[in-house]
Amino acid sequence: MVAHLLRLKLTLLRNGLRRSPWQLVGLAFGGLYALGLVGIVVAALVLLRTEDPELAQTVVVLGGSAALLGWGLIPVVASAADLTLDPARFTTSAIPMRQLLTGLALGGLIGIPGLATALAALATVWTWARGPLPGVAALVGAAVGVLTCIVLSKVVTTATASLASSRRFKDVSAIAFMVPLVLMGPIVAGVGRGITASTGFLPELAATLSWTPLGAAWSLGGDVAGGRPGAAALKLVIAAATLAVLSWCWKLLLERALVNPPYAGSGSRKGGKLGLFDLLPATPAGAVTARALTYWLRDPRYSGSLVVVPLLPILLVFQGSQSGDYGVLAVAAPLAAFLLAWSISADVSYDNTAFALHVATGVRGVDDRLGRALACLAFALPVVLIFSVGQYFFTGSWSELPGQLGLSLGILFTGLGLSSVVSARYTVAVPLPGDSPFKKPPGNVGQTLVVQFAGMGVLSLLVLPEVGLLIAQLVTGNAMFGWVNLAVGLMLGLALFGAGIRLGGKWLDARGPELLAQLTVNR
Amino acid sequence: MTAEHPDPHSDPVVHGGPVPALSIRGLAKRFGGKIAVDGISLDVPAGSFFGIVGPNGAGKTTTLSMATGLLRPDFGTAVVHGVDVWARPLEAKKLMGILPDGVRLFDRLTGEQLVTYAGLLRGMDKDVVASRVGELLSALDLYEDAGTLVVDYSAGMTKKIALASALIHAPRLLVLDEPFESVDPVSAANIRSILDRYVASGGTVIVSSHVMDLVQRMCDHVAVVAAGRLLATGTVDEVRAGATLEERFVQLVGGRNHTEGLEWLRTS
Numbered sequence: 001m002v003a004h005l006l007r008l009k010l011t012l013l014r015n016g017l018r019r020s021p022w023q024l025v026g027l028a029f030g031g032l033y034a035l036g037l038v039g040i041v042v043a044a045l046v047l048l049r050t051e052d053p054e055l056a057q058t059v060v061v062l063g064g065s066a067a068l069l070g071w072g073l074i075p076v077v078a079s080a081a082d083l084t085l086d087p088a089r090f091t092t093s094a095i096p097m098r099q100l101l102t103g104l105a106l107g108g109l110i111g112i113p114g115l116a117t118a119l120a121a122l123a124t125v126w127t128w129a130r131g132p133l134p135g136v137a138a139l140v141g142a143a144v145g146v147l148t149c150i151v152l153s154k155v156v157t158t159a160t161a162s163l164a165s166s167r168r169f170k171d172v173s174a175i176a177f178m179v180p181l182v183l184m185g186p187i188v189a190g191v192g193r194g195i196t197a198s199t200g201f202l203p204e205l206a207a208t209l210s211w212t213p214l215g216a217a218w219s220l221g222g223d224v225a226g227g228r229p230g231a232a233a234l235k236l237v238i239a240a241a242t243l244a245v246l247s248w249c250w251k252l253l254l255e256r257a258l259v260n261p262p263y264a265g266s267g268s269r270k271g272g273k274l275g276l277f278d279l280l281p282a283t284p285a286g287a288v289t290a291r292a293l294t295y296w297l298r299d300p301r302y303s304g305s306l307v308v309v310p311l312l313p314i315l316l317v318f319q320g321s322q323s324g325d326y327g328v329l330a331v332a333a334p335l336a337a338f339l340l341a342w343s344i345s346a347d348v349s350y351d352n353t354a355f356a357l358h359v360a361t362g363v364r365g366v367d368d369r370l371g372r373a374l375a376c377l378a379f380a381l382p383v384v385l386i387f388s389v390g391q392y393f394f395t396g397s398w399s400e401l402p403g404q405l406g407l408s409l410g411i412l413f414t415g416l417g418l419s420s421v422v423s424a425r426y427t428v429a430v431p432l433p434g435d436s437p438f439k440k441p442p443g444n445v446g447q448t449l450v451v452q453f454a455g456m457g458v459l460s461l462l463v464l465p466e467v468g469l470l471i472a473q474l475v476t477g478n479a480m481f482g483w484v485n486l487a488v489g490l491m492l493g494l495a496l497f498g499a500g501i502r503l504g505g506k507w508l509d510a511r512g513p514e515l516l517a518q519l520t521v522n523r
Numbered sequence: 524m525t526a527e528h529p530d531p532h533s534d535p536v537v538h539g540g541p542v543p544a545l546s547i548r549g550l551a552k553r554f555g556g557k558i559a560v561d562g563i564s565l566d567v568p569a570g571s572f573f574g575i576v577g578p579n580g581a582g583k584t585t586t587l588s589m590a591t592g593l594l595r596p597d598f599g600t601a602v603v604h605g606v607d608v609w610a611r612p613l614e615a616k617k618l619m620g621i622l623p624d625g626v627r628l629f630d631r632l633t634g635e636q637l638v639t640y641a642g643l644l645r646g647m648d649k650d651v652v653a654s655r656v657g658e659l660l661s662a663l664d665l666y667e668d669a670g671t672l673v674v675d676y677s678a679g680m681t682k683k684i685a686l687a688s689a690l691i692h693a694p695r696l697l698v699l700d701e702p703f704e705s706v707d708p709v710s711a712a713n714i715r716s717i718l719d720r721y722v723a724s725g726g727t728v729i730v731s732s733h734v735m736d737l738v739q740r741m742c743d744h745v746a747v748v749a750a751g752r753l754l755a756t757g758t759v760d761e762v763r764a765g766a767t768l769e770e771r772f773v774q775l776v777g778g779r780n781h782t783e784g785l786e787w788l789r790t791s
Contacts (some may be wrong), residue, residue: 272635275633277640278641295629357629362615362616
């Protein structure tokens with residue numbers, strides 16, 4: 001039975017890849033990235049073999065504890081948790097509980113995070129293979145540790161399943177997860193500085209952790225190597241007890257979950273409030289704008305990027321404060337303009353088959369394009385203006401403002417025009433409606449990459465005039481170039497914006513059904 | 524396609540008199556190596572309640588998608604009230620209300636917003652949309668949930684809100700793909716009486732279904748489709764020829780297993 005479950009997981013993985021060779025390419029890239037990270041970790045662990053045992057012990061215990069913590073926390077925030085072996089799907093199969101648990105736990109190992117953790121844990125065996133006994137102890141520790149990681153994540157996902165199946169929780173957690181992800185740089189820098197300031201404290205922390213469920217399993221090899229077999233024996237008891245208690249909790253939770261499926265209901269609300277549909281003009285283009293803006297606010301796949309944008313200057317200001325040079329802030333406005341304008345290049349892909357409504361109603365392509373672009377412009381324009389002007393409160397070199405503004409507006413309008421053309425013709429692989437923004441999207445990863453890179457290439461060609469003028473201004477110091485740039489950015493940008501809307505609209509009129517057929521494949 | 528591919532201009536079903544609400548000729552579609560629809564021609568008389576029945580995978584949805592401008596056919600034409608769907612799509616779509624099966628909705632809108640959106644997309648006047656949305660939601664028992672996001676609706680409510688979106692512009696032809704799937708009996712009865720009144724006032728309804736009983740009771744005309752081909756069409760009485768529609772359907776489509784094995788399934 002356990003073997004059946006494992007084979008099922010492998011078959012699901014293989015059939016997923018069979019849908020398109022590009023899926024394989026996507027997995028290969030993900031795998032290479034993880035392999036790179038794991039490679040570094042493994043290399044470090046191998047090198048630790050010849051280092052001072054106390055240092056090695058500190059590193060292994062802290063790293064292991066962090067991994068265990070990660071396995072416990074990440075499933076809560078990333079509702080992207082892999083549900084291919086969702087226990088709820090086995091409710092009717094009457095599989096004995098013990099075998100279901102074993103199968104699911106081992107199934108958790110198949111996949112990039114599971115394999116990465118297992119490889120890194122195995123590398124600790126090499127770290128401690130300074131004699132036969134410490135090596136065996138480390139192997140036992142690694143096995144118990146990896147199993148604990150997986151069982152902990154299962155306990156957490158099962159316990160929060162009913163919470164996580166509520167749409168509101170999913171939406172909020174997906175957006176909340178964005179914030180630490182974007183601020184990773186400053187956070188890592190801060191933690192790094194904290195660690196270097198208190199290196200003396202780390203061995204103590206590791207020593208303490210090694211007596212807790214978090215670190216016990218990982219400290220076995222080090223304790224045996226350091227000649228503390230008694231401590232090692234006690235910690236083995238702690239680690240084994242942790243695994244046993246967690247497994248028992250999981251079993252209880254699973255037994256309950258199998259007979260009480262999560263209920264994700266919500267109260268009903270009467271109508272009367274049309275929101276943005278009341279505020280915007282009641283034309284087809286106005287309706288599309290209202291719909292798109294509503295989505296920017298309500299759909300985490302869109303609002304996730306809205307949360308990122310205000311964090312952008314925070315990142316740059318942080319970087320500026322590190323170096324004392326705020327010149328780097330100059331990229332905030334053009335970068336925000338680019339990100340926001342380019343974000344609607346996947347608009348139709350985000351609609352998924354809901355786009356059928358546009359095809360069925362026969363809305364004109366121009367109205368569709370204009371509505372989506374205006375919705376994005378509604379907040380992108382203020383953001384770009386604020387970022388452009390705001391940076392000079394830090395740097396004070398106001399003479400650069402017109403040129404800067406010209407470039408940013410040029411990128412914004414040109415980008416919106418180009419996005420309107422791109423999304424009228426090409427679909428890209430994006431998370432499905434209702435899925436977490438982090439979930440690996442189904443569909444054609446290869447075409448996505450080609451469309452994204454080619455699109456960005458074309459965009460950088462289209463804004464060459466503005467870029468050239470900005471460089472001319474920076475080289476010559478002549479403020480006149482800046483004013484010319486402002487005029488060029490506005491006029492060229494608006495012209496390309498109009499052309500993009502019109503061309504995209506024409507393509508959409510001609511090929512709406514074909515576009516819908518492409519979306520149906522990704523459904 | 525097969526060798527004897529039907530000529531798109533031949534007219535297998537001769538209807539004298541008025542222009543049919545929907546007239547399709549030689550519609551065909553291939554997906555990769557699989558022929559989904561293999562040359563279907565049929566006429567839906569104006570003012571009829573027309574059922575399309577067929578087993579799963581018969582090509583009902585593909586045919587209806589091609590007839591309504593959602594999926595471009597490889598061969599053939601579709602004409603709605605004299606307007607060619609693929610030559611003059613914008614005009615043809617004004618005449619049709621479509622409930623497609625198996626597509627998503629813009630489900631982060633509230634029910635009320637979604638129906639309003641469908642109306643505004645068609646360029647309708649704001650006040651007309653507002654009054655019709657209110658009436659449609661009440662008629663479909665969705666008034667209490669008008670402000671709930673469609674993503675939080677049950678399957679049956681989702682079907683009903685999609686139906687409301689298809690009705691908002693008072694089309695002359697309604698094309699409903701599996702309209703009664705997962706709809707509760709009370710709502711189904713409400714929908715049926717809405718559709719009956721619509722047909723009585725001169726509208727035309729096409730529904731696809733594999734519930735024969737429902738089609739026999741509800742529709743006056745029927746077409747039987749299997750494996751991408753049209754097996755029979757006409758009034759319900761003509762097609763069923765004295766038997767029940769279900770018996771006739773099984774006879775036409777074949778593939779009935781005379782359950783002889785499965786002895787072990789007998790409990791005693």
